[in-house]
Amino acid sequence: MTHPAGVRRVSWQERWQDLRPVPFRPFVEVLPGLYQVRTRASRSYLIAEDRITVIDTGAPGSGERILETVRELGRSPDDIADIVITHSHLDHVGGLPELQRWVPARTGIHLAEAHHIESDDPLPNPFTHPLLARISEPYLQWVDPGRARIDVYLRDGDEFPVLGGMRIVHAPGHTPGSIALYFPQRGALIVGDAMQYRFGRLMLPHRLFTQDMAQAADSIRRLAELEFDTLCFSHFRPIVRDADRRVREFVRSLPA
Numbered sequence: 001m002t003h004p005a006g007v008r009r010v011s012w013q014e015r016w017q018d019l020r021p022v023p024f025r026p027f028v029e030v031l032p033g034l035y036q037v038r039t040r041a042s043r044s045y046l047i048a049e050d051r052i053t054v055i056d057t058g059a060p061g062s063g064e065r066i067l068e069t070v071r072e073l074g075r076s077p078d079d080i081a082d083i084v085i086t087h088s089h090l091d092h093v094g095g096l097p098e099l100q101r102w103v104p105a106r107t108g109i110h111l112a113e114a115h116h117i118e119s120d121d122p123l124p125n126p127f128t129h130p131l132l133a134r135i136s137e138p139y140l141q142w143v144d145p146g147r148a149r150i151d152v153y154l155r156d157g158d159e160f161p162v163l164g165g166m167r168i169v170h171a172p173g174h175t176p177g178s179i180a181l182y183f184p185q186r187g188a189l190i191v192g193d194a195m196q197y198r199f200g201r202l203m204l205p206h207r208l209f210t211q212d213m214a215q216a217a218d219s220i221r222r223l224a225e226l227e228f229d230t231l232c233f234s235h236f237r238p239i240v241r242d243a244d245r246r247v248r249e250f251v252r253s254l255p256a
């Protein structure tokens with residue numbers, strides 16, 4: 001069978017190629033040098049410069065995935081110099097003990113939560129509802145990652161020479177020691193679990209896991225005063241344009 005000149009017949013193989021889902025990518029580059037990595041139960045960030053900074057470590061079992069990403073970037077795990085933890089929930093800090101066994105990185109968390117990591121006690125139960133907390137307790141005890149080492153107790157306003165300058169912004173509410181990481185030179189903000197971004201909408205952190213919702217809203221009001229284009233979350237895809245305007249609009253929608 002012939003076809004009119006200029007009309008190319010699309011084979012079923014080509015159609016099939018179009019229909020196939022895009023291949024699963026374990027990591028994406030958000031900005032030059034800043035990567036979002038899928039870990040177990042959350043997402044971590046890697047900042048690859050001369051040295052590598054890891055932000056959050058996923059749930060237990062995520063350490064190997066972080067190291068794999070470092071190798072896929074053509075780097076050595078020995079290049080990991082620093083690990084920063086946004087807060088002490090299991091899905092952010094669970095991979096820390098295993099990562100520390102493999103790399104001698106300096107580790108920082110806000111001083112309000114360091115004791116959860118350094119002690120032998122299980123991590124605090126993230127559920128705010130008493131019944132859910134009780135039901136989840138045996139499971140959480142079973143998966144608890146155990147203690148890890150904290151080298152640096154972070155405070156609001158601390159600065160580090162990462163991506164042209166990384167400022168620690170204390171953003172309590174989700175947990176007392178939650179922090180956001182602000183990169184003014186790059187116009188980027190990493191908020192951890194201080195905000196949600198579902199179905200294209202910014203939201204307060206999840207009520208089931210947030211200790212103080214009013215304080216969480218106050219923290220978002222503070223973050224809205226910063227200037228940034230890119231906004232990165234621990235469980236959602238990033239906003240890559242005009243993110244500060246979106247956060248300001250969201251803040252205006254919050255009850256006073």
Ligand SMILES: [Zn+2]
Pocket residue numbers: 087089174193209
């Ligand atoms: Zn959390």
Ligand SMILES: [Zn+2]
Pocket residue numbers: 042089091092193234235
């Ligand atoms: Zn989380």
